[in-house]
Amino acid sequence: MEQERGETGAQADWLTKAESIRLQDYYYDLPDERIAHYPLEIRDQSKLLVYQNGTINHQVFTDLPAQLPADTLLVFNDTRVIPARAYFQKETGAVIEILLLHPEMPTRVINDAMLVRNECVWECMIGNKKRWKSADTLKTTVLVNAEPVTLEVSYAEYEQNHVHLKWGGGLTFLEIVQALGEIPLPPYLNRDTEEGDKQSYQTVYANHDGAVAAPTAGLHFTENVFKELARRGISRSFLTLHVGAGTFLPIKVNSVTAHRMHSEQIVFSRELIEALRNAAGPVVPVGTTSMRSLESLYWFGVKLFRNETTEFRIEKLYPYPFEESELPTAVESLAAIAAFMDVNNYSYITGETEIFIFPGYRFRICKGLITNFHQPGSTLILLVAALVGDAWKQIYQEAFDKGYRFLSYGDSSLLWSAAQY
Structure with a gap:
């Protein structure tokens, strides 16, 4: 029988606390010259700021393995960025x-x-839409395996920006995209995509195509770093969250809870579930996408544990109005997920999350975070503040004073939770 969430004073209080968050308290001055517009030539030579128990020290990223307990489980997002941006020229010359x-x-x-053949429909962001009328079909020719292929695009649903793409030759959509598109760099880089970005804006462990933005915390890892992690007995596992363009959307409302969070698709294997269940030490996600995924996984387990639903969809504010006594432990949540997968003979599960992590959130699975330095006033700054508290200001000021490079191609940090578990 489905359990209902009661209305108590403590539960009602969470919204008052959330609405007291002032976005201006999460801004800092970031001049353009401190944004890393290009990556370092050698990935793992970036700076690494380590924060733990109020103390900051500075390392190089190759020192990361020595900064982690030997029983740490690192969790990576193995999504691969696709060339998701394409341009079509009309007969009028409009692009x-x-x-x-x-x-x-x-x-x-x-x-x-990505494996669909001949035709599909995608939701898209459309530039110069006023020049593309609802009845118009755009065409272009691309070369796939040295053979010309014609791609036609038209509106499947004009108001929703749903675009119908059609091509021949029995090719997969991934083959078409790879021949047609370009890697969409973050808008704050304020430059065109260059040939080198095809390699540098991709993690060395990228495996599943579908992201329109890289999980940039992972850009610092190299085979040498992985070898040293293995030598020290530090475990690693992988999940997939296909990063969407919504990750770059700024908060434009006074009340942060009113911000429209983007929904992203996540995939978890049974191997990952077991790795989490058997983890002897801290679970440390590589990047905010991995962190949001792991915390969303816990809340899916909550829904199963409470017999609420078997649909894996985590709404942006779902975690907040609970009493602690209502919630299972991380171990119980993961056990509920494993049982659900066993009953259905699932080797992996796919879900959607729009979870919004901001100060006041209690982390259920993650004890630390490897991440870059994020945009002022962003949802990701709020996530970092949820993890380390007001120390985020000290961390960012220290990074600024020490000449760290910021944002996607910038330097890295290892942040440990301020909370005691």
Whole structure:
């Protein structure tokens, strides 16, 4: 029988606390010259700021393995960035830009959508839309395996920016995208994509195509770093969150809880679930996407544990109005997920999350975070503040004073939770 969430004073109080968050308290001055517009030549030579128990020390990223307890489980996001931005020129000369956001038909599962043949429908971000009328069909020719292929695009649903793409030759959509598109760099880099970005804006462990932005905390890892992690007995596991363009959306409302969080697709294997269940030490996600995924996984287990639903969808504020006594432990949540997978003979599960992590959130699985330095007033700054408290200001000021490079191609940090578990 489905359990209902009661209305208590403590539960009602969470919204008052959340609405007291002032966005201006999460801004800092970031001049353009401190943004890393290009990556370092050698990935693992970036700076590494380590924060723990109020203390900051400075390292090089190759020192990361020595900064982790030997029983740490690192969790990586193995999504691969696709060339999701394409340009089409009309006969009038107008150029229409299309940025793929999310598949709609014949499947919404991104991994499967990349293998669709002949036609599909995607939600897109459309540049110069006023010049592309609802009845117009755009065409272009691309070379795939040295053979010309014609791609036609038209609106499947004009108001929703759902675009119908059609091509021949029995090719997969991934083959078409790779021949047609370009890697969509973050807008704050304020430059065109260059040939080198095809390699540098991709983690060395990228495995599943579907992201429109890189999980940039992972850009610092190299085979040498992985070898040293293995030598020290530090475990690693992988999940997949296909990063969407919404990760760059600024908060534009006074009340942060009113911010519209983007929904992203996540995939977890049974191997990862077991790695988490058997973890002897701290679980440390590589990047905010991995952290949001792991915390969302816990809340899916909560829904199963409480018999609420078997649908894996975590709404942005779902975690907040609970009493602690209502919630299972992380161990119990993961056990509920494992049982659910066993009953259904699932080797992996796919879900959607729009979880919003801001100060006041209690982390259930993650004890630390490897991450870059984020935009002022962003949802990611709020996530960092949820983890380390007001120390985020000290951390960012120290990084600024020590000449760290900021944002996607910038330097790294290892942050440990301020909370006691």
